[in-house]
Amino acid sequence: MTEHSKIAAGHQARLAVVYLRQSSASQVENNRESTERQYALSGRARELGWPDERVLVIDEDLGLSGSGSVMRAGFARLTSEVALARVGIVLGLEVSRLARNNADWHRLIELAGLTDTLIGDADxxxxxxxFNDRLLLGLKGAMSEAELHVLRARLNGGIRNKAARGELRRGLPIGFVWGEADGEILIHPDEAVAHAIRTVFARFAELGSARRVWLLWRGDQDETAYCLT
Known part of the structure; x- marks a missing residue:
């Protein structure tokens, strides 16, 4: 069965949903070609027979992980539309763009099967x-989740090795910077910033409450207060 033979008039009478996702804000910023390719899938929907007015692009999840660790409004919207039988086809660049969490992925497959909704990717x-299509989609989802697990394990392993050597450097609180020596933490070299930090601690010692210090700074318009914003 060819891909076009799976598309019926009933599918084209409903929405073609183009779902976009990238895992982080830095990917959205630096991998713009991937974002453009995903947006271009609306053109593929038109080639498959969907008119412009029935092509819906869901891009709220750009910059969010598909692992299931964060709430994705776009994926929730997609799932809802499929469950209500309003969608004829879901298009994504890769299956991994839809979900890297097997529970989410299999829920979408189940709903799509019940509501006669097609799923399309680059393949x-x-x-x-x-049955055969469902089996292939399940395998793709499992491979995608396994890939995420391998990537996370590799990243965590690198972090642990760096920490064991004493070379791991995380972000420091405002007013402090890393020094040249291993583990060395210094007060910010900008005297205005250093003065602001010292003043905060002095005010806290004087007032005895973080909230009272905050209220004081909120109403203070001098240069020292500006350094903390």
């Missing part, structure tokens, strides 16, 4: 109600 169009 083809799948009908989750067909």
């Amino acid at each position: 083809g169009i799948y009908h989750p109600a067909l």
